[in-house]
Amino acid sequence: MAFAGKVDPTNPQMAKMMEDMQVADMMRLYNDLVARCFRPCVENFRSSHLDSEEEACLEKCAQKFLKLSGRAGMRFAEQTEKMTAPK
Amino acid sequence: MAFAGKVDPTNPQMAKMMEDMQVADMMRLYNDLVARCFRPCVENFRSSHLDSEEEACLEKCAQKFLKLSGRAGMRFAEQTEKMTAPK
Amino acid sequence: MAFAGKVDPTNPQMAKMMEDMQVADMMRLYNDLVARCFRPCVENFRSSHLDSEEEACLEKCAQKFLKLSGRAGMRFAEQTEKMTAPK
Amino acid sequence: FFGGGRQQQVNVEAQAQELRFYMSMYNHMVDECFLKCIPTKFKEGDLNAGETTCVDRCAIKFLEAHTKIGATLQKMNQGM
Amino acid sequence: FFGGGRQQQVNVEAQAQELRFYMSMYNHMVDECFLKCIPTKFKEGDLNAGETTCVDRCAIKFLEAHTKIGATLQKMNQGM
Amino acid sequence: FFGGGRQQQVNVEAQAQELRFYMSMYNHMVDECFLKCIPTKFKEGDLNAGETTCVDRCAIKFLEAHTKIGATLQKMNQGM
Numbered sequence: 001m002a003f004a005g006k007v008d009p010t011n012p013q014m015a016k017m018m019e020d021m022q023v024a025d026m027m028r029l030y031n032d033l034v035a036r037c038f039r040p041c042v043e044n045f046r047s048s049h050l051d052s053e054e055e056a057c058l059e060k061c062a063q064k065f066l067k068l069s070g071r072a073g074m075r076f077a078e079q080t081e082k083m084t085a086p087k
Numbered sequence: 088m089a090f091a092g093k094v095d096p097t098n099p100q101m102a103k104m105m106e107d108m109q110v111a112d113m114m115r116l117y118n119d120l121v122a123r124c125f126r127p128c129v130e131n132f133r134s135s136h137l138d139s140e141e142e143a144c145l146e147k148c149a150q151k152f153l154k155l156s157g158r159a160g161m162r163f164a165e166q167t168e169k170m171t172a173p174k
Numbered sequence: 175m176a177f178a179g180k181v182d183p184t185n186p187q188m189a190k191m192m193e194d195m196q197v198a199d200m201m202r203l204y205n206d207l208v209a210r211c212f213r214p215c216v217e218n219f220r221s222s223h224l225d226s227e228e229e230a231c232l233e234k235c236a237q238k239f240l241k242l243s244g245r246a247g248m249r250f251a252e253q254t255e256k257m258t259a260p261k
Numbered sequence: 262f263f264g265g266g267r268q269q270q271v272n273v274e275a276q277a278q279e280l281r282f283y284m285s286m287y288n289h290m291v292d293e294c295f296l297k298c299i300p301t302k303f304k305e306g307d308l309n310a311g312e313t314t315c316v317d318r319c320a321i322k323f324l325e326a327h328t329k330i331g332a333t334l335q336k337m338n339q340g341m
Numbered sequence: 342f343f344g345g346g347r348q349q350q351v352n353v354e355a356q357a358q359e360l361r362f363y364m365s366m367y368n369h370m371v372d373e374c375f376l377k378c379i380p381t382k383f384k385e386g387d388l389n390a391g392e393t394t395c396v397d398r399c400a401i402k403f404l405e406a407h408t409k410i411g412a413t414l415q416k417m418n419q420g421m
Numbered sequence: 422f423f424g425g426g427r428q429q430q431v432n433v434e435a436q437a438q439e440l441r442f443y444m445s446m447y448n449h450m451v452d453e454c455f456l457k458c459i460p461t462k463f464k465e466g467d468l469n470a471g472e473t474t475c476v477d478r479c480a481i482k483f484l485e486a487h488t489k490i491g492a493t494l495q496k497m498n499q500g501m
Contacts, residue, residue, distance in 0.1 A: 013433045018440070025444060027362045030414065035369040038406045040461040045377065045398040050405045058406055062413040063466030064459055068476055069451050071468065075480035076447050083488075100353045105360070112364060114282045117334065122289040125326045127381040132297065132318040137325045145326055149333040150386030151379055155396055156371050158388065162400035163367050170408075187273045192280070199284060201442045204494065209449040212486045214301040219457065219478040224485045232486055236493040237306030238299055242316055243291050245308065249320035250287055 037061035124148035211235035286327065294319035366407065374399035446487065454479035 041057035042050070050058070128144035129137070137145070215231035216224070224232070298315035308316065378395035388396065458475035468476065 011433070014436060017433060017437050021437070021440065021444070023358065024361075027358070028365070030411065031362070031365045031369055033414075034366075034403070034407050034410050035373055036455075037410060038373050038403055039376070041463075042377075042402055042406060045395045045402070048398045048401045050402055050409065054402075054406075055409055057463055058409050059413050060463035060466045062410050063417065064463055064468060064472075065451075065455060066414070066417055067466075067468050068455055068459065068472075071473065071476045072451050072454055072480045073447065075477055076450065076484070079481060079484045080443070098353070101356060104353060104357050108357070108360065108364070110278065111281075114278070115285070117331065118282070118285045118289055120334075121286075121323070121327050121330050122293055123375075124330060125293050125323060126296070128383075129297075129319075129322055129326060132315045132322070135318045135321045137322055137329065141322075141326075142329055144383055145329050146333050147383035147386045149330050150337065151383055151388060151392075152371075152375060153334075153337055154386075154388050155375055155379065155392075158393065158396045159371050159374055159400045160367065162397055163370060163404070166401060166404045167363070185273070188276060191273060191277050195277070195280060195284070197438065198441075201438070202445070204491065205442070205445045205449055207494075208446075208483070208487050208490050209453055210295075211490060212453050212483055213456070215303075216457075216479075216482055216486060219475045219482070222478045222481045224482055224489065228482075228486075229489055231303055232489050233493050234303035234306045236490050237497065238303055238308060238312075239291075239295060240494075240497055241306075241308050242295055242299065242312075245313065245316045246291050246294055246320045247287065249317055250290060250324070253321060253324045254283070 033062055033065060036065065120149055120152055123152065207236055207239060210239065290320060290323045293323060370400060370403045373403060450480060450483045453483060 037058050041061055042054050124145050128148055129141050211232050215235055216228050294316050297319050298312050374396050377399050378392050454476050457479050458472050
């Protein structure tokens, strides 16, 4: 996580808490991503199954979102470090 | 709930947790439903009170939403059962 | 908070819980407000820094939102009191 | 008297849940009324007269909608 | 046998997390299908035939999308 | 030394709350920048050059907006 530097991971209670939060955040990300990509990618309901175009759209949407998350996370880490730098 | 089959209800701790989650989910549903139906149904603020058309709109919106939830829940239960079927 | 009257603050456990909830709510408000105001106020990405027009927009948006919250909170307190009035 | 701690614990949790319900209701109300009453060209930091009237009415109508939808939920629960 | 309380505690939490995952998935599905299948002019409280068919298909497609995106996440995790 | 467990507990909760704040801030940033920088016709799975530049700027501007709004909240708190 981009903000892992914010806490003390040597504290075992802290480590446990971070692990729980990471699992919860991963689940949230997964569910949000499905809804976010479903909205623009699946627009017709003439059939009960995804066609190949919809599948490709969902895949590209998820990939783009994760790449954007990573990129934005780098900027986030840099900037929040700057703010808290002069200890 | 459509996913009640996912947990062991004979465990008393589990049963207590499910009950708490159901109450919390019911409250969330109620509050979300008000906002969701308010948005399309209430559009003028020339008066401080709902007129009969707005009231009818809110009622139909809530009914439709709950019926959709039930219907979608049936499909959800069928499909997630299929995925986890061959035990 | 507009609904502070809903609980018994002389109970120390209750007071602690309300304090925790207020801190969590304040953090949520802050983060939501940034996203809410960023959306209409920041529309071009030709530069990496906010220009003075965007800064002014963000400030007015936050001020208006807080004033609206306060005003709506007054109505909320009045009306929910009315509903629960005849003790 | 003994065991009162447990009772109190339950009570605190029930009150916490009620408080969370009211907070969520209030937050939704603020969101919807901001959306309905405030144009996104923010000309000033204050609420002008038209916006103030709109917020007052919007808040009251939102709470009426809350009551209306609560009644609908109850009616449907009984009907099923 | 002793210490079973602790084990059970962990188990309850894991199951709670799983349940929360399914609840969130279901809630998102309902949200998206309401958006896709129900026009905001609500003519009646029932689902009409077209809406019913739409909801059935929407629910199934949503779950397929869930599987598809799960697979994409896994592929990307391994690729990195 | 005794009672350190309690102290540590408080500390863990405070840090958890801080962490949740940063996670929420980061998640909002990602949401807004996805909305602003990515057209919904997804032509490929990678970010192209224009999108990459947009994300970099969007992330920085979002954090500036965070600071700006924080300052506004503080000013208003003191004014009241």
